[in-house]
Amino acid sequence: MLDIKFIRENKDIVKAGAEKKHIEVDIDVLIVLDDKRLELLSRVEALRAEQNKASLAMGGNVEHAVRTQMIEEMRIVKDELKEKEEALREIMKEWKELMFRVPNIPDMSVPEGNDEDDNKELKVWGEKPVFSFEPKDHIELMTALDMVDFERGTKVHGFRGYFLKNDGALLSWAIWNYAMEFFLKKKFNPFIAPAIVNKEYFYGTGHLPGDAEDIFQTQDDQYLAGTSEVPMMAYHADEIIPYTELPKRYLAFSPCYRREAGSHSKDVKGLIRVHEFYKLEQLILCEASHEESVKFHEELNRNTEEFIESLGIPYQQVAICGGDMKGAHVKSYDTNLWVPKEGKYREIASASYYHDFQTRRFNTRYKDANGKIYYAHSLNATAIPTPRILVSLVENFQQADGSIKIPEVLQKYIGKDTITK
RNA sequence: GGAAGCGUGGCUGAGUGGUUGAAGGCACCGCUCUCGAAAAGCGGCAGGGGUGAAAACUUCUCGUGAGUUCAAAUCUCACCGCUUCCGCCA
Numbered sequence: 001m002l003d004i005k006f007i008r009e010n011k012d013i014v015k016a017g018a019e020k021k022h023i024e025v026d027i028d029v030l031i032v033l034d035d036k037r038l039e040l041l042s043r044v045e046a047l048r049a050e051q052n053k054a055s056l057a058m059g060g061n062v063e064h065a066v067r068t069q070m071i072e073e074m075r076i077v078k079d080e081l082k083e084k085e086e087a088l089r090e091i092m093k094e095w096k097e098l099m100f101r102v103p104n105i106p107d108m109s110v111p112e113g114n115d116e117d118d119n120k121e122l123k124v125w126g127e128k129p130v131f132s133f134e135p136k137d138h139i140e141l142m143t144a145l146d147m148v149d150f151e152r153g154t155k156v157h158g159f160r161g162y163f164l165k166n167d168g169a170l171l172s173w174a175i176w177n178y179a180m181e182f183f184l185k186k187k188f189n190p191f192i193a194p195a196i197v198n199k200e201y202f203y204g205t206g207h208l209p210g211d212a213e214d215i216f217q218t219q220d221d222q223y224l225a226g227t228s229e230v231p232m233m234a235y236h237a238d239e240i241i242p243y244t245e246l247p248k249r250y251l252a253f254s255p256c257y258r259r260e261a262g263s264h265s266k267d268v269k270g271l272i273r274v275h276e277f278y279k280l281e282q283l284i285l286c287e288a289s290h291e292e293s294v295k296f297h298e299e300l301n302r303n304t305e306e307f308i309e310s311l312g313i314p315y316q317q318v319a320i321c322g323g324d325m326k327g328a329h330v331k332s333y334d335t336n337l338w339v340p341k342e343g344k345y346r347e348i349a350s351a352s353y354y355h356d357f358q359t360r361r362f363n364t365r366y367k368d369a370n371g372k373i374y375y376a377h378s379l380n381a382t383a384i385p386t387p388r389i390l391v392s393l394v395e396n397f398q399q400a401d402g403s404i405k406i407p408e409v410l411q412k413y414i415g416k417d418t419i420t421k
Numbered sequence: 422g423g424a425a426g427c428g429u430g431g432c433u434g435a436g437u438g439g440u441u442g443a444a445g446g447c448a449c450c451g452c453u454c455u456c457g458a459a460a461a462g463c464g465g466c467a468g469g470g471g472u473g474a475a476a477a478c479u480u481c482u483c484g485u486g487a488g489u490u491c492a493a494a495u496c497u498c499a500c501c502g503c504u505u506c507c508g509c510c511a
Contacts, residue, residue, distance in 0.1 A: 038472095041470080045470090045479060046479085046480095049480070051491075052479095052480090055492045057440090058491075059492085060439085071491045071492090072491085074491035075491060077491080078491065078492095363469095
């Protein structure tokens with residue numbers, strides 16, 4: 001959410017931002033609506049002031065006749081007040097809907113573009129493996145090694161279902177344990193977050209109203225979070241944090257649920273795109289400074305890079321272009337891992353910052369050294385998602401005999417150096 | 422799931438229709454006193470919005486929402502949450 005005052009004073013910047021993101025929203029209509037809102041608001045307040053004044057007078061000793069007359073007068077005020085309040089409510093409904101659709105302004109450094117094909121490659125790391133044999137995909141590899149069961153997964157869970165089993169399960173635990181140790185060295189507080197979250201908080205992160213189709217819903221009007229960003233941002237909703245406690249640095253683990261509506265034909269097989277997965281997420285709340293946001297954004301992104309580097313998987317780093325960016329984001333980097341069988345990089349992690357766009361919606365503020373109150377800045381970045389990471393892991397480290405070499409850093413967590421039959 | 426009770430400021434706790442945004446206490450921040458500290462005394466201390474250059478004026482918020490009333494923290498209804506007891510349960 002942007003500040004309505006900012007929107008009024010910086011119409012052109014806001015319009016240009018929406019345009020860069022290819023998001024349609026009529027700022028002029030919003031401002032006309034806001035004019036009406038302010039007009040009604042001041043009338044409502046004037047009427048209330050009258051009412052309060054009379055009420056105050058009537059609290060004291062008043063002659064009966066005067067009192068009766070006052071009540072009569074206030075009846076008229078009341079009728080108009082009711083009418084104006086109703087009108088204001090109607091305006092506010094429309095106003096809020098529009099305000100939720102106004103996107104955050106992308107940073108100058110965000111590349112122009114329409115979709116993910118226009119994302120800008122920033123760097124590549126690692127040597128792509130050269131195989132002396134025809135490499136297999138992760139489905140074939142993991143099935144042969146009895147690490148995964150898609151057939152029964154589909155039987156039990158439905159489309160996109162899977163069971164991880166044996167070394168597949170152990171490898172997942174190894175990654176979680178290693179990742180916990182790795183990221184906690186970066187001074188995060190570890191959390192396990194709920195995935196069932198009240199609907200209102202999805203507006204805070206920007207997942208609603210835009211992505212409603214992609215979110216599972218319970219019969220109690222709670223939604224299943226597709227990332228712990230939602231519960232972790234909601235954690236400090238409606239709070240004023242003392243500046244001494246900033247920055248807040250959280251490493252949250254949670255299951256993640258995504259309906260993948262609209263991607264029915266994409267990645268229908270394997271572990272790339274599933275409805276239920278697990279993710280360790282980095283999240284930071286910091287003071288309201290662009291420089292701080294940029295600093296932490298680079299840091300979070302670098303953490304992810306370092307983690308992937310320690311596993312030894314080749315990756316590509318891209319800056320998300322305007323047209324591929326979500327409404328709430330100021331800037332995003334994606335980390336894409338090499339998938340040998342597909343011969344391309346696939347997304348594994350995403351690091352973004354939001355300035356105070358999310359915290360305005362969550363009403364998460366902090367008090368600085370002078371006692372002044374500001375909306376905090378928020379950032380988040382994937383630490384590691386499972387099981388998607390297994391795709392690149394097993395495909396890059398497969399051997400001619402179908403076994404999989406375990407990256408050295410993971411070996412102590414799984415107790416072996418190779419997964420064999 | 423059933424029953425009873427309860428939701429007031431950072432905490433505690435008064436307040437059952439009219440100068441109550443809310444007494445008192447604690448915590449916190451200034452100042453006085455002191456060599457310093459403690460104690461004591463004095464003062465300050467919620468957040469949001471509107472108009473305004475500012476001073477200031479004004480409005481909203483006592484779990485949330487709706488209602489009754491000229492007027493609601495106080496009355497009514499619904500919802501949410503908490504506590505205790507029973508039931509069920511990893």
